[in-house]
Structures are given as C-alpha cells and as structure tokens.
Amino acid sequence: GAGVSQSPSNKVTEKGKDVELRCDPISGHTALYWYRQSLGQGLEFLIYFQGNSAPDKSGLPSDRFSAERTGGSVSTLTIQRTQQEDSAVYLCASSVAAAYEQYFGPGTRLTVT
Amino acid sequence: RKEVEQDPGPFNVPEGATVAFNCTYSNSASQSFFWYRQDCRKEPKLLMSVYSSGNEDGRFTAQLNRASQYISLLIRDSKLSDSATYLCVVGRPGGGNKLTFGTGTQLKVEL
Numbered sequence: 671g672a673g674v675s676q677s678p679s680n681k682v683t684e685k686g687k688d689v690e691l692r693c694d695p696i697s698g699h700t701a702l703y704w705y706r707q708s709l710g711q712g713l714e715f716l717i718y719f720q721g722n723s724a725p726d727k728s729g730l731p732s733d734r735f736s737a738e739r740t741g742g743s744v745s746t747l748t749i750q751r752t753q754q755e756d757s758a759v760y761l762c763a764s765s766v767a768a769a770y771e772q773y774f775g776p777g778t779r780l781t782v783t
Numbered sequence: 784r785k786e787v788e789q790d791p792g793p794f795n796v797p798e799g800a801t802v803a804f805n806c807t808y809s810n811s812a813s814q815s816f817f818w819y820r821q822d823c824r825k826e827p828k829l830l831m832s833v834y835s836s837g838n839e840d841g842r843f844t845a846q847l848n849r850a851s852q853y854i855s856l857l858i859r860d861s862k863l864s865d866s867a868t869y870l871c872v873v874g875r876p877g878g879g880n881k882l883t884f885g886t887g888t889q890l891k892v893e894l
Binding site for chain 2: 713776
C-alpha cells in the first residue's frame with residue numbers, strides 16, 4: 671500500500687520568507703510526527719499528533735514553527751520568517767495508534783539562502 | 784548525557800564479516816526499542832524491534848539488556864547492501880509514542 675508521502679521534496683527559499691511543508695500519512699494511521707535532521711546529525715523531534723488530542727509541541731524550536739493536522743489526516747508544518755539555521759531535511763512519520771513503529775516519508779529538503 | 788548514545792563509527796568490514804553495534808540509553812523507564820536503518824540521503828526505515836528476550840530476523844539479531852541499559856545489533860555474513868547508518872531508537876516512557884533517535888552508527892561493507 672501507499673506509504674507516507676511528503677511535498678515538496680525540495681524547497682529553496684530566501685531568508686525571511688514563510689514555507690509550508692506537507693505530509694500525507696499512511697491511511698488509517700492516527701499518529702503523526704514531524705522531525706528534522708540537519709546534515710550529519712540525528713533526528714530532532716518537533717511535534718506529534720494523536721487522533722483528536724491536543725498535539726505535543728514540546729519539540730518545536732521557536733514560535734516561528736507551527737503545525738496543524740486537518741481531519742486527522744494530512745498535516746502541514748509551517749515555518750515563518752525562515753532563517754538559515756532552519757535548513758535541514760524535514761521528515762514526517764506516522765504510526766498506528768498504540769503501536770510504536772513509525773514509518774517515515776521521504777522528507778522535504780529545505781534550504782534557506 | 785544524551786538520551787541515546789551510539790558509536791558513530793564508521794565500521795569498515797569485509798563482506799561476510801560479523802559486526803556488532805551497541806547503544807546505551809539513559810532513561811531506565813524506557814519501554815520500547817528499535818533499530819532503524821538509514822541510507823545516505825534517505826529516510827530512516829524500520830529494521831527490527833528489540834524485545835526483552837532478544838529476537839532474530841535472518842542475519843540480524845537484536846538484544847536488550849535492561850539492567851545495563853544497552854541494546855545491541857549483530858549482523859552476520861554482512862553484505863555490501865548492508866552499508867548504511869544504523870539508528871538505535873528508544874521509546875520514551877509516559878506514552879505518546881515519542882521515539883528518541885540515536886545519531887547512528889555508520890557501517891561500510893567492503894569487497
């Protein structure tokens with residue numbers, strides 16, 4: 671079946687601009703996560719959605735970052751007033767509720783110039 | 784101290800060798816453990832879960848030592864295609880399905 675999809679695959683933006691990254695989780699997965707990975711670094715947890723519960727935003731690095739999940743499916747991560755240090759690969763993952771295995775999308779490579 | 788620590792490597796081994804990776808975690812209440820594999824410029828993919836009793840999947844064996852808070856991955860008869868970065872992953876206690884990823888151990892299998 672279809673896996674997690676993300677768009678765009680690559681995004682180049684100028685410093686100060688806003689960007690939106692999209693994630694389509696695996697159908698039927700109620701949990702959705704956003705991570706980012708800088709070059710040569712590990713994965714950094716950003717935010718987690720589970721069903722209709724309030725999202726866990728504990729990993730968001732600043733108030734320039736926000737995310738929403740509409741209808742319990744598609745999620746959008748928004749970065750406002752992008753900075754060069756925001757350059758990274760943004761990965762989305764989903765999992766079946768009450769299970770821990772997470773399945774990742776291919777990521778969006780964000781470059782802020 | 785990092786929540787999950789791994790030797791970054793690289794481990795350079797000849798084809799057919801057996802190689803083992805270890806990983807330590809800091810939170811004794813951690814409840815779930817995994818190994819993920821990440822190829823260069825690709826997303827992480829689940830390799831295997833790690834169970835208390837240890838588990839095997841073909842050439843791969845994973846073990847958990849709760850008392851010492853470490854997890855291991857053994858790869859037997861390594862193949863060129865095993866070359867990748869192996870991520871040790873620990874589930875945080877308290878629910879939420881939040882996973883903490885180690886920074887990975889790089890494996891290079893050579894002819």
